Amino acid sequence: MSFNLAQLLETRHGENFQLHAQYLNPQLTKVVKTLGFDRFYERGEGCYLFDDEGRRYLDMLSGFGVFALGRSHPVMKDALRQAIEADLPNMIQMDCALLPGLLAEQLVTRSHDGIERAFFCNSGSEAVESALKFARASTGRDRILYHAHAFHGLTTGALALNGSPEFKSGFGSLLPGATEIAFGDLDVLGRELRRGDVAAFIVEPIQGKGVYELDAERWREIERLVHEAGALLICDEVQTGLGRTGSFYAFEHYGLKPDIITISKALSGGYVPVAAMLSSDKIFRSVFSSMDRAMVHSTTFKGNQLAMVAGLATLSIFDDEHVVEHAAAMGDVWHARLGELVERHEFLYEVRGRGQMIGVAFGPPTSLGAKLRWRAIEATRPAMFSQTLVVPLFHRYGILTQVAADNVNVIKLLPPLIAGEAEIDMFVNALDELLGDAERSSSWLMEFGVTMAKGALKRTRSGSASAAAAS
Ligand SMILES: Cc1ncc(COP(=O)(O)O)c(C=O)c1O
Numbered sequence: 001m002s003f004n005l006a007q008l009l010e011t012r013h014g015e016n017f018q019l020h021a022q023y024l025n026p027q028l029t030k031v032v033k034t035l036g037f038d039r040f041y042e043r044g045e046g047c048y049l050f051d052d053e054g055r056r057y058l059d060m061l062s063g064f065g066v067f068a069l070g071r072s073h074p075v076m077k078d079a080l081r082q083a084i085e086a087d088l089p090n091m092i093q094m095d096c097a098l099l100p101g102l103l104a105e106q107l108v109t110r111s112h113d114g115i116e117r118a119f120f121c122n123s124g125s126e127a128v129e130s131a132l133k134f135a136r137a138s139t140g141r142d143r144i145l146y147h148a149h150a151f152h153g154l155t156t157g158a159l160a161l162n163g164s165p166e167f168k169s170g171f172g173s174l175l176p177g178a179t180e181i182a183f184g185d186l187d188v189l190g191r192e193l194r195r196g197d198v199a200a201f202i203v204e205p206i207q208g209k210g211v212y213e214l215d216a217e218r219w220r221e222i223e224r225l226v227h228e229a230g231a232l233l234i235c236d237e238v239q240t241g242l243g244r245t246g247s248f249y250a251f252e253h254y255g256l257k258p259d260i261i262t263i264s265k266a267l268s269g270g271y272v273p274v275a276a277m278l279s280s281d282k283i284f285r286s287v288f289s290s291m292d293r294a295m296v297h298s299t300t301f302k303g304n305q306l307a308m309v310a311g312l313a314t315l316s317i318f319d320d321e322h323v324v325e326h327a328a329a330m331g332d333v334w335h336a337r338l339g340e341l342v343e344r345h346e347f348l349y350e351v352r353g354r355g356q357m358i359g360v361a362f363g364p365p366t367s368l369g370a371k372l373r374w375r376a377i378e379a380t381r382p383a384m385f386s387q388t389l390v391v392p393l394f395h396r397y398g399i400l401t402q403v404a405a406d407n408v409n410v411i412k413l414l415p416p417l418i419a420g421e422a423e424i425d426m427f428v429n430a431l432d433e434l435l436g437d438a439e440r441s442s443s444w445l446m447e448f449g450v451t452m453a454k455g456a457l458k459r460t461r462s463g464s465a466s467a468a469a470a471s
Pocket residue numbers: 064123124125126128151152153154204208236237238239240264265
């Protein structure tokens with residue numbers, strides 16, 4: 001009998017959470033249930049998800065930035081169908097296929113003039129791991145510097161550069177010599193660089209965990225210090241790259257010319273995992289220095305034809321639909337609309353970010369009633385306030401968002417780059433209403449409490465059901 005996906009989805013419909021609890025990450029199942037986010041999504045289109053009850057959700061996470069073009073883009077679907085129908089000879093390995101060459105050419109053309117070559121791989125972390133190896137090979141030095149609160153992935157090398165201790169805890173010793181620099185601290189950076197053993201400083205041009213920025217002058221001083229010390233600047237554009245912040249790369253906002261660039265997420269078209277590390281010919285030749293070393297850095301799926309087609313089609317759609325320009329324009333709309341709320345709502349402190357990468361930061365209010373509510377919430381867990389908004393945003397308004405990081409009262413918005421004013425209005429109106437409620441009374445807090453209690457109950461019930469099934 002042949003494989004029938006539609007039938008499989010129909011006959012096993014509704015088993016998602018039980019299967020995850022039994023065979024995958026059991027804690028994630030608990031988190032999703034506790035928040036009451038346990039929906040059975042059936043379809044995704046553009047900026048929206050649809051569940052099995054026909055309810056529509058505005059997706060402000062876009063798979064952590066993967067769905068730049070929204071979901072199920074017709075041109076992307078057609079491109080992948082064409083690739084499959086063509087029976088492309090995939091991953092011959094002892095060969096140099098056309099499509100990786102074409103995608104590399106496209107990416108190099110869209111980068112600054114010091115970027116000449118591309119290495120393809122499968123995930124953001126793997127691109128970062130590649131960058132670390134190339135930086136070490138090229139400089140003959142070991143040490144890598146990274147920013148506090150940085151996020152570069154969770155493989156062991158990338159994890160060593162994670163600026164949040166909670167991610168590292170429990171995984172033993174990591175890359176020796178990895179050194180944390182307080183965000184934008186030029187003195188500490190200069191001191192570390194003067195030791196003369198630093199291979200590279202890896203940075204996110206706009207930091208994802210909290211959406212933090214430095215000004216252009218500071219960035220250029222960082223670049224100058226790094227280069228003066230003979231080290232390399234790696235810009236990790238896995239999240240910020242490909243138009244997310246309103247320019248093709250986020251470092252363009254600050255006039256930087258990084259030695260190495262990492263990209264991933266959006267390049268996939270939302271379908272095929274793909275990532276790339278880009279840098280100069282000189283840096284590439286320090287790794288691939290002889291024919292004997294032609295495979296010294298590689299990965300089986302590097303030139304996967306479907307991934308290359310996804311990348312090429314993504315860039316083609318970017319051009320045809322002016323996706324980067326649109327993201328830049330929407331950044332202005334976000335700031336204008338959310339800026340009005342900052343004026344009106346005492347819980348809302350600041351709006352950060354650019355393009356379609358927006359951080360909405362909350363802080364203690366001034367009026368007495370609101371202050372008491374804030375204190376009560378924050379006493380349960382630091383930065384709990386933003387969570388009390390994320391839950392009703394989903395349940396009341398059908399908007400999927402997430403808190404930017406542990407211990408920061410920031411909601412991070414990463415909508416598809418194609419999201420327009422209708423989607424911005426939907427979020428802003430919902431937030432406006434919710435913050436109004438939070439300032440007036442505790443009713444929104446009750447709503448949050450009830451949702452969490454129901455979630456906890458569902459969790460316990462399904463826990464006892466799976467225990468009964470296992471016994
Ligand atoms: C800046 C940055 N670098 C690296 C990564 C890791 O990418 P991946 O999850 O594909 O390994 C991420 C993931 O969110 C990221 O935001």
